[in-house]
Amino acid sequence: MITFENIDVVYPNGFKGLSNVNLQINKGEFVAIVGLSGAGKSTLIRTVNGLVPFTSGTLTVGDVVVDPRSKAKLRRLRSRVGMIFQSFNLVTRVSVLNNVLVGRSAETPTWRSLLGWYRAEDKELAFQSLERVGIVDKAYMRAASLSGGQQQRVAIARVLAQDPEVILADEPVASLDPPTAHKVMRDLRRIQQELGITTIVNMHHLDLARSYADRVIGMRGGEVVFDGPVEEATDEAIEEVYQRSLTAEDIVTADSAPE
Numbered sequence: 100m101i102t103f104e105n106i107d108v109v110y111p112n113g114f115k116g117l118s119n120v121n122l123q124i125n126k127g128e129f130v131a132i133v134g135l136s137g138a139g140k141s142t143l144i145r146t147v148n149g150l151v152p153f154t155s156g157t158l159t160v161g162d163v164v165v166d167p168r169s170k171a172k173l174r175r176l177r178s179r180v181g182m183i184f185q186s187f188n189l190v191t192r193v194s195v196l197n198n199v200l201v202g203r204s205a206e207t208p209t210w211r212s213l214l215g216w217y218r219a220e221d222k223e224l225a226f227q228s229l230e231r232v233g234i235v236d237k238a239y240m241r242a243a244s245l246s247g248g249q250q251q252r253v254a255i256a257r258v259l260a261q262d263p264e265v266i267l268a269d270e271p272v273a274s275l276d277p278p279t280a281h282k283v284m285r286d287l288r289r290i291q292q293e294l295g296i297t298t299i300v301n302m303h304h305l306d307l308a309r310s311y312a313d314r315v316i317g318m319r320g321g322e323v324v325f326d327g328p329v330e331e332a333t334d335e336a337i338e339e340v341y342q343r344s345l346t347a348e349d350i351v352t353a354d355s356a357p358e
């Protein structure tokens with residue numbers, strides 16, 4: 100489904116963000132990417148939707164051979180790949196519903212978006228997406244009035260309204276308290292299981308990775324240094340990725356176990 104073949108990323112200042120990455124991520128898999136700060140997790144995830152252009156190698160997402168220089172191909176790619184950020188990236192002064200409708204923008208003529216004249220079927224899809232993350236009752240509230248966990252759910256609903264094949268999440272729970280972090284991860288996991296959407300999540304909390312992912316990819320210095328099913332992501336294996344002993348900071352908390 101997603102194939103990295105000898106992918107390198109060299110940033111404009113000459114820094115090598117990714118080095119010879121070879122990966123195959125299967126359709127419907129839930130993958131956690133772990134690594135210390137600066138390991139290349141964001142760089143890896145952002146190459147998938149072309150936010151970071153790779154500089155050599157071949158990247159395939161579904162049936163799209165990614166070409167960072169082709170705007171038309173990037174548009175097509177981004178309509179299929181949804182992204183969730185640590186900071187939610189909502190327009191907080193407008194309603195939850197309008198934020199979710201942004202997910203339909205690739206399918207909506209600009210004049211309709213500008214006038215807010217969304218088609219009935221787009222609104223229906225937006226409501227369904229809000230229902231899937233359990234906040235349909237908040238549809239007409241301003242996004243700013245929601246808690247952090249609820250705002251991240253709006254961001255997930257916006258991605259779902261896109262009807263994506265792939266969800267990328269860049270540290271989606273890093274700004275949430277531990278119980279809320281578990282709840283949002285649980286939502287992502289349920290959505291991946293119900294809809295079969297390939298899901299790739301960057302995270303620095305090992306317990307979350309182990310609780311919710313099928314597979315763990317460990318990065319260091321722009322390279323993939325571990326890749327295996329969660330059962331193989333033992334403390335020893337991750338200490339090898341981090342090149343240090345694990346600490347309490349690597350664990351979000353154990354007091355809200357997944358349901």
Ligand SMILES: Nc1ncnc2c1ncn2[C@@H]1O[C@H](COP(=O)(O)OP(=O)(O)OP(=O)(O)O)[C@@H](O)[C@H]1O
Nearest residue numbers: 110112114116134135136137138139140141142143
């Ligand atoms: N635009 C850029 N130009 C130059 N170097 C960059 C750029 N973006 C990232 N880097 C560098 O690439 C390396 C990997 O960064 P990246 O953000 O992918 O790491 P990360 O594992 O996601 O870290 P964090 O957990 O801190 O977000 C870092 O050394 C970073 O400084």
